[in-house]
Amino acid sequence: MLNALNTDNSPFNEQQIASLQSSLGALDPAQSMWLSGYLAGQLSAGGALPAQATPAAAPAGQALTILYGSETGNGETVAEALAARFEAAGQPAELQSLDGFRPAALKKLEHAVFVMSTHGEGDPPEEALDFFEFLDSDRAPKLDKLSYRVLALGDSSYAQFCEAGRRLDERLQALGAKPFGPRVDCDVDYDSPAETWGTEVLEHARETLGGGEAAAQPANAAHLHLVQAEPAPWTRLQPFSSETLRVQKITANASEKDVHHIELSLEDSGIRYEPGDALGVWAPNDPELVAEILDGLSIDPATKVTAGEREVTVAEALTEHHEITRLAEATVRGLASAGGQDTLAEEYEALDDAGQRAFIERRQLADLVAAYPFQLNAQALVDQLRPLASRSYSIASSQALVDEEVHLTVATLASDAIGTERRGVASQFLNHRVGEGGQVRVFLEPNRRFRLPENPETPIVMIGAGTGVAPYRAFLQELEARGTNPDAWLIFGNPHLRTDFLYQREFLKWRADGLLNRIDAAWSRDQAEKRYVQHIVAEQAERLDEWLARGAHVYLCGALQMGEAVTSAIADALVESRGLDAEAAAAAVANLRREKRLLKDLY
Numbered sequence: 001m002l003n004a005l006n007t008d009n010s011p012f013n014e015q016q017i018a019s020l021q022s023s024l025g026a027l028d029p030a031q032s033m034w035l036s037g038y039l040a041g042q043l044s045a046g047g048a049l050p051a052q053a054t055p056a057a058a059p060a061g062q063a064l065t066i067l068y069g070s071e072t073g074n075g076e077t078v079a080e081a082l083a084a085r086f087e088a089a090g091q092p093a094e095l096q097s098l099d100g101f102r103p104a105a106l107k108k109l110e111h112a113v114f115v116m117s118t119h120g121e122g123d124p125p126e127e128a129l130d131f132f133e134f135l136d137s138d139r140a141p142k143l144d145k146l147s148y149r150v151l152a153l154g155d156s157s158y159a160q161f162c163e164a165g166r167r168l169d170e171r172l173q174a175l176g177a178k179p180f181g182p183r184v185d186c187d188v189d190y191d192s193p194a195e196t197w198g199t200e201v202l203e204h205a206r207e208t209l210g211g212g213e214a215a216a217q218p219a220n221a222a223h224l225h226l227v228q229a230e231p232a233p234w235t236r237l238q239p240f241s242s243e244t245l246r247v248q249k250i251t252a253n254a255s256e257k258d259v260h261h262i263e264l265s266l267e268d269s270g271i272r273y274e275p276g277d278a279l280g281v282w283a284p285n286d287p288e289l290v291a292e293i294l295d296g297l298s299i300d301p302a303t304k305v306t307a308g309e310r311e312v313t314v315a316e317a318l319t320e321h322h323e324i325t326r327l328a329e330a331t332v333r334g335l336a337s338a339g340g341q342d343t344l345a346e347e348y349e350a351l352d353d354a355g356q357r358a359f360i361e362r363r364q365l366a367d368l369v370a371a372y373p374f375q376l377n378a379q380a381l382v383d384q385l386r387p388l389a390s391r392s393y394s395i396a397s398s399q400a401l402v403d404e405e406v407h408l409t410v411a412t413l414a415s416d417a418i419g420t421e422r423r424g425v426a427s428q429f430l431n432h433r434v435g436e437g438g439q440v441r442v443f444l445e446p447n448r449r450f451r452l453p454e455n456p457e458t459p460i461v462m463i464g465a466g467t468g469v470a471p472y473r474a475f476l477q478e479l480e481a482r483g484t485n486p487d488a489w490l491i492f493g494n495p496h497l498r499t500d501f502l503y504q505r506e507f508l509k510w511r512a513d514g515l516l517n518r519i520d521a522a523w524s525r526d527q528a529e530k531r532y533v534q535h536i537v538a539e540q541a542e543r544l545d546e547w548l549a550r551g552a553h554v555y556l557c558g559a560l561q562m563g564e565a566v567t568s569a570i571a572d573a574l575v576e577s578r579g580l581d582a583e584a585a586a587a588a589v590a591n592l593r594r595e596k597r598l599l600k601d602l603y
């Protein structure tokens with residue numbers, strides 16, 4: 001497409017062509033699509049394109065500010081799509097991440113919408129932490145001029161569903177702001193509610209803020225044409241079907257962990273990823289598990305049901321479209337009620353919050369079916385189940401080295417908490433069901449919040465436990481391919497040296513070649529006392545501080561609890577090495593986060 005810039009009838013001079021080729025070539029498909037929508041929106045608004053996009057060139061009418069707090073990119077995509085819709089409709093809007101949003105700007109806001117996801121255990125995303133802190137503080141201004149609406153993204157399998165969006169909504173109202181519509185809390189199938197919310201927001205903006213004349217003009221067709229002319233990028237809803245090239249167990253047979261290295265082909269997909277990104281994976285449920293559930297309920301697998309807008313067999317609905325491994329509160333309550341299971345309802349309601357969480361986390365649908373005799377027909381069953389969600393995996397490779405491949409490091413999730421061993425759907429699919437030569441539906445989940453430093457000389461400290469090592473393999477492959485050699489330190493943890501040193505040969509070779517300056521490993525169960533990565537951080541307080549003094553970026557990847565423990569160990573290390581009190585050390589850690597030198601990829 002960029003070659004078209006060079007044709008005889010191109011309106012650009014050589015310098016402009018070079019500049020456009022360099023700028024456009026760097027865009028990913030979503031960015032190209034957004035830009036095409038923006039340009040078409042400008043054209044369809046009837047005016048010439050401005051030399052620079054200044055506020056003065058925006059369509060008439062007051063702008064709506066679209067603010068988002070996102071960690072894994074869903075909220076960002078939703079906010080960007082809304083901004084593109086506004087542009088296409090000639091309705092003024094300003095899109096902004098809450099990352100670095102200036103508190104002073106808050107009191108000037110009059111018309112805003114917020115797209116807010118929830119992370120950790122009911123927490124705001126990292127990039128919105130400062131914003132929440134400010135809103136909760138005495139410094140927060142009165143917001144009685146602000147008219148706003150919130151779209152909350154979450155996952156109802158977590159205890160605190162859409163908590164950050166809920167907190168935001170509550171706090172804005174407490175400060176005097178007026179919602180122009182109810183908050184919408186979205187579960188994992190957020191696309192349709194987010195779109196409806198966006199339509200309502202756009203209509204509201206048209207009615208109350210002016211502008212938007214362009215929407216009715218025929219020139220708007222140019223926008224649609226431009227958007228559709230772009231090749232469809234592979235997305236969550238339109239995944240790429242990739243071939244599995246390699247499935248290799250990388251923990252020893254004696255290990256309690258079952259971790260596999262997975263290689264997938266991205267040939268001809270055009271997908272370009274960067275170290276730090278994750279791969280979204282759609283995994284069908286295990287047909288044997290589906291059969292066990294249907295058998296337990298005496299439901300004929302061939303019974304037709306409506307799942308969403310499709311009519312399919314109940315076996316297909318459970319295999320392809322619904323969650324059967326991860327329960328949620330609404331599923332348990334819904335099944336008890338629809339299935340006439342008073343015993344389940346009584347037992348569940350008698351538990352306190354923590355007990356209900358444990359009940360849900362330890363059981364799958366098959367366990368409920370085995371334990372409680374439900375009276376459910378096929379449709380009533382399907383109606384209680386949440387839609388199947390994709391799973392994310394940190395990418396463990398660099399395209400600079402592996403080209404049209406993507407590598408993952410996947411731990412099989414297995415639990416026998418209530419006596420029967422159950423597996424996680426996606427990890428079991430990737431490690432044990434798909435097999436080499438099989439197909440996996442994937443899409444890219446870019447993570448601009450977990451990147452190598454821009455300066456090739458900035459030192460990096462990579463801290464991770466278990467599969468948290470995956471992105472560091474990608475980082476080191478990338479550094480190797482680039483031929484740059486910043487100081488690099490790996491702090492890795494897993495149960496046993498003998499069985500669980502993931503990618504041992506590769507990391508030791510990088511150490512021997514000098515790409516890695518240090519490897520410190522915490523083998524948690526190789527001695528009487530448990531030893532974790534946070535213990536290494538504590539032991540190496542002086543060294544860590546010395547690396548920080550040289551501008552090091554510190555990365556944390558792996559389980560949420562590990563991330564929390566390491567974050568407090570870093571604060572303690574600063575107490576130790578700098579003689580700070582606990583408050584000053586916490587402030588120093590918060591500063592590292594603000595400066596984007598403490599980067600987290602936790603799950």
Ligand SMILES: Cc1cc2nc3c(=O)[nH]c(=O)nc-3n(C[C@H](O)[C@H](O)[C@H](O)COP(=O)(O)OP(=O)(O)OC[C@H]3O[C@@H](n4cnc5c(N)ncnc54)[C@H](O)[C@@H]3O)c2cc1C
Binds near residue numbers: 467
């Ligand atoms: C950004 C990101 C990056 C990730 N990177 C990786 C990676 O590199 N490698 C990797 O292996 N995983 C990674 N994960 C986790 C991965 O996405 C899946 O959550 C994991 O593989 C389990 O999914 P599953 O479908 O196998 O299990 P599910 O089917 O989701 O779960 C099955 C059962 O296990 C329970 N359960 C779910 N999660 C947990 C848990 N954490 N602890 C205990 N019980 C649980 C559920 O309640 C359910 O009963 C990442 C997650 C995120 C968000």
Ligand SMILES: Cc1cc2nc3c(=O)[nH]c(=O)nc-3n(C[C@H](O)[C@H](O)[C@H](O)COP(=O)(O)O)c2cc1C
Binds near residue numbers: 071122154163560
């Ligand atoms: C590590 C992790 C923790 C999460 N914690 C919660 C939670 O406590 N409550 C909730 O409703 N959703 C939770 N979610 C689900 C996210 O809010 C949901 O996936 C959302 O779409 C993410 O939006 P984002 O990509 O814009 O960050 C969590 C997701 C992850 C990966």
